Amino acid sequence: xxxxxxxxxxxxxxxxxxxxxxxxxxxxxxxxxxxxxxxxxxxxxxxxxxxxxxxxxxxxxxxxxxxxxxxxxxxxxxxxxxxxxxxxxxxxxxxxxxxxxxxxxxxxxxxxxxxxxxxxxxxxxxxxxxxxxxxxxxxxxxxxxxxx
Amino acid sequence: xxxxxxxxxxxxxxxxxxxxxxxxxxxxxxxxxxxxxxxxxxxxxxxxxxxxxxxxxxxxxxxxxxxxxxxxxxxxxxxxxxxxxxxxxxxxxxxxxxxxxxxxxxxxxxxxxxxxxxxxxxxxxxxxxxxxxxxxxxxxxxxxxxxxxxxxxxxxxxxxxxxxxxxxxxxxxxxxxxxxxxxxxxxxxxxxxxxxxxxxxxxxxxxxxxxxxxxxxxxxxxxxxxxxxxxxxxxxxxxxxxxxxxxxxxxxxxxxxxxxxxxxxxxxxxxxxxxxxxxxxxxxxxxxxxxxxxxxxxxxxxxxxxxxxxxxxxxxxxxxxxxxxxxxxxxxxxxxxxxxxxxxxxxxxxxxxxxxxxxxxxxxxxxxxxxxxxxxxxxxxxxxxxxxxxxxxxxxxxxxxxxxxxxxxxxxxxxx
Numbered sequence: 001x002x003x004x005x006x007x008x009x010x011x012x013x014x015x016x017x018x019x020x021x022x023x024x025x026x027x028x029x030x031x032x033x034x035x036x037x038x039x040x041x042x043x044x045x046x047x048x049x050x051x052x053x054x055x056x057x058x059x060x061x062x063x064x065x066x067x068x069x070x071x072x073x074x075x076x077x078x079x080x081x082x083x084x085x086x087x088x089x090x091x092x093x094x095x096x097x098x099x100x101x102x103x104x105x106x107x108x109x110x111x112x113x114x115x116x117x118x119x120x121x122x123x124x125x126x127x128x129x130x131x132x133x134x135x136x137x138x139x140x141x142x143x144x145x146x147x148x
Numbered sequence: 149x150x151x152x153x154x155x156x157x158x159x160x161x162x163x164x165x166x167x168x169x170x171x172x173x174x175x176x177x178x179x180x181x182x183x184x185x186x187x188x189x190x191x192x193x194x195x196x197x198x199x200x201x202x203x204x205x206x207x208x209x210x211x212x213x214x215x216x217x218x219x220x221x222x223x224x225x226x227x228x229x230x231x232x233x234x235x236x237x238x239x240x241x242x243x244x245x246x247x248x249x250x251x252x253x254x255x256x257x258x259x260x261x262x263x264x265x266x267x268x269x270x271x272x273x274x275x276x277x278x279x280x281x282x283x284x285x286x287x288x289x290x291x292x293x294x295x296x297x298x299x300x301x302x303x304x305x306x307x308x309x310x311x312x313x314x315x316x317x318x319x320x321x322x323x324x325x326x327x328x329x330x331x332x333x334x335x336x337x338x339x340x341x342x343x344x345x346x347x348x349x350x351x352x353x354x355x356x357x358x359x360x361x362x363x364x365x366x367x368x369x370x371x372x373x374x375x376x377x378x379x380x381x382x383x384x385x386x387x388x389x390x391x392x393x394x395x396x397x398x399x400x401x402x403x404x405x406x407x408x409x410x411x412x413x414x415x416x417x418x419x420x421x422x423x424x425x426x427x428x429x430x431x432x433x434x435x436x437x438x439x440x441x442x443x444x445x446x447x448x449x450x451x452x453x454x455x456x457x458x459x460x461x462x463x464x465x466x467x468x469x470x471x472x473x474x475x476x477x478x479x480x481x482x483x484x485x486x487x488x489x490x491x492x493x494x495x496x497x498x499x500x501x502x503x504x505x506x507x508x509x510x511x512x513x514x515x516x517x518x519x520x521x522x523x524x525x526x527x528x529x530x531x532x533x534x535x536x537x538x539x540x541x542x543x544x545x546x547x548x549x550x551x552x553x554x555x556x557x558x559x560x561x562x563x564x
Contacts, residue, residue: 044529045505046522046529087561087562087563104554112533113560116530118526119530128530131559131561
């Protein structure tokens with residue numbers, strides 16, 4: 001499908017959209033004003049809740065992933081900002097460029113977030129997923145200190 | 149590949165496996181109760197003596213898979229299921245399809261809640277209930293049709309008299325004042341289907357009445373399921389898993405009609421036979437009921453001899469091929485080891501064939517996963533993520549089978 005507007009942004013977004021739609025069945029995508037929006041409901045196996053998610057992607061920046069349902073209480077412990085959007089990667093680990101494929105990065109990480117969030121709800125509120133260094137506790141930071 | 153090589157006990161076991169799968173594919177009692185409550189509320193609303201439809205003596209009749217008890221629950225929670233209904237209005241043609249359809253819309257719009265839920269489709273009005281429950285009610289506007297022509301073709305009166313004319317907003321004459329409306333007879337078909345299995349359904353109802361110590365009229369229809377209905381539910385789910393939304397997939401009416409025709413013959417010979425034997429016989433014999441008339445494949449509508457459910461097979465030969473491809477696979481599956489041999493852990497191939505949620509629900513020792521079992525399973529998934537070989541598939545399932553997109557390494561963060 002040849003986009004009507006021949007600017008390069010639209011072509012890139014269409015490319016990203018096609019990747020998402022071909023790899024995942026639960027997201028509906030739409031491009032408007034140079035923003036690719038993907039919405040969908042998902043419930044990975046063994047999860048108690050169904051989640052409604054919105055992913056907004058602007059060329060060259062990491063997508064913004066928001067949990068629309070259920071009503072999750074935002075907190076740094078679950079890596080969720082006040083606006084219900086998620087922090088799925090640590091900037092020094094990954095520089096997001098216009099070649100970064102959201103279908104291969106953001107979406108699997110979103111599913112992982114859901115798994116770890118569901119674990120967090122059952123295990124007494126402990127985040128068992130991988131975290132950036134700022135989240136190291138005192139004990140872990142000092143792990144290599146000699147006890148003697 | 150026939151059941152002669154299995155012992156009676158093995159066939160009993162295989163029948164249990166299929167029954168449990170079919171129960172898991174069916175809606176839950178709660179889902180049925182909710183659907184019925186909603187449909188009854190709509191029926192009452194449409195028939196309100198103070199409403200604009202009262203003078204046309206409206207009545208709402210469920211149709212389709214809900215009416216004949218072959219509903220297939222969506223495998224994935226995010227998919228929707230719908231209940232089809234027909235709203236009969238006693239209006240004489242000629243009339244305009246547009247006008248009659250609007251009459252029903254006007255009634256719905258007189259209530260703010262229904263107005264919000266209302267969406268127009270080509271042949272019906274759709275009421276969307278809350279997003280969370282993924283449930284729709286479709287209301288097809290209909291007027292009674294003359295049915296002499298069906299009687300002349302040999303269709304029994306008890307089926308023919310339910311013939312209707314319906315509206316289709318894609319028809320060129322949708323706004324015209326005419327008698328030339330599309331015809332249909334969903335109630336006639338439903339009654340034919342229910343008659344095919346009447347003896348077994350009555351028998352099952354009597355058994356339930358004794359078991360549950362309830363009078364016959366207190367047994368809800370959704371608790372009565374014959375081997376025919378179970379076979380159709382298994383076939384529809386298998387087809388859905390295999391083909392998804394593919395245009396060429398075998399259509400439900402063809403599967404249902406062929407299975408019902410086969411069942412008529414099968415029960416004559418297998419009175420009181422094993423569930424498994426009956427299902428195998430239905431599947432084996434259903435293809436024998438595809439007729440060939442002058443080299444054209446015919447699957448006639450049992451209540452309208454002029455309608456051929458396989459008419460599209462003429463214009464696209466791939467449809468017939470796809471049907472036989474699906475049929476061969478299903479037959480092989482029900483004869484195969486996943487069904488006939490006992491297993492400790494449910495085979496992965498069974499999950500692929502019928503859907504993993506369905507299989508887990510069917511064979512899980514507890515119906516509701518306890519927090520502890522659930523935590524273990526979630527941690528298994530977490531371990532796969534940590535191992536660096538995790539992939540995420542189309543349906544957001546994380547696996548270590550390399551299915552889908554490979555999960556890249558990352559760390560969750562939070563910018564203070």
